[in-house]
Amino acid sequence: MPMEQSVLESLIADAFPDAKIEINDLAGDGDHYAAHVVSSAFKGKSRVQQHQMVYDALKGQMGDVLHALALTTAVPQD
Amino acid sequence: MSSQEVNDWIRKQIANNDVVLFMKGTKKFPQCGFSGQITQILNYIGVDYADVNVLDDMSVREGIKEFSNWPTIPQLYVKGEFQGGCDIVKEMFQDGSLMQLFEEKGVAYDKSKTMSA
Numbered sequence: 001m002p003m004e005q006s007v008l009e010s011l012i013a014d015a016f017p018d019a020k021i022e023i024n025d026l027a028g029d030g031d032h033y034a035a036h037v038v039s040s041a042f043k044g045k046s047r048v049q050q051h052q053m054v055y056d057a058l059k060g061q062m063g064d065v066l067h068a069l070a071l072t073t074a075v076p077q078d
Numbered sequence: 079m080s081s082q083e084v085n086d087w088i089r090k091q092i093a094n095n096d097v098v099l100f101m102k103g104t105k106k107f108p109q110c111g112f113s114g115q116i117t118q119i120l121n122y123i124g125v126d127y128a129d130v131n132v133l134d135d136m137s138v139r140e141g142i143k144e145f146s147n148w149p150t151i152p153q154l155y156v157k158g159e160f161q162g163g164c165d166i167v168k169e170m171f172q173d174g175s176l177m178q179l180f181e182e183k184g185v186a187y188d189k190s191k192t193m194s195a
Binding site: 047048051052055060062063064068070071072 | 112143147148149150160161162163164165166169170
């Protein structure tokens with residue numbers, strides 16, 4: 001069961017209102033995306049924690065509805 | 079296995095091995111692109127690691143996700159600490175922090191095989 005790119009983007013945007021989000025559809029099948037998320041919410045968090053925050057934003061759909069998300073996260077440069 | 083047994087079994091793999099990769103397939107025959115990418119990295123830098131094929135047991139495949147609070151496979155543990163999945167391990171390899179981690183934790187690897195070499 002694929003996920004629409006717009007749904008993926010809004011789930012992340014809802015959880016990270018200040019975020020800059022770039023999403024690429026890697027396969028055109030709604031199942032393989034790359035996402036780069038830049039948000040101040042990641043400040044002081046490890047990479048694992050940052051990614052867990054994004055997975056939490058997807059409300060349990062990561063790995064089930066959405067098969068693959070090549071994810072990179074960053075804190076905005078001050 | 080019951081969820082308690084799965085957690086105990088997972089904890090034992092992590093405790094008994096300096097480096098453990100929970101993956102789809104085996105280090106010789108990875109059965110998923112993401113799992114394969116991590117085995118390539120670990121094989122390249124010559125780290126000794128235990129490969130756990132989660133496809134052998136659905137309760138392990140699901141149990142590890144809960145255990146680590148991480149929704150996907152592969153998952154890498156080093157000296158009992160969860161490091162992340164494919165994306166993070168690739169980033170760590172590219173920025174050198176993976177080899178630095180092995181250095182700090184006293185995990186042997188082939189020092190000639192670093193990105194800068």
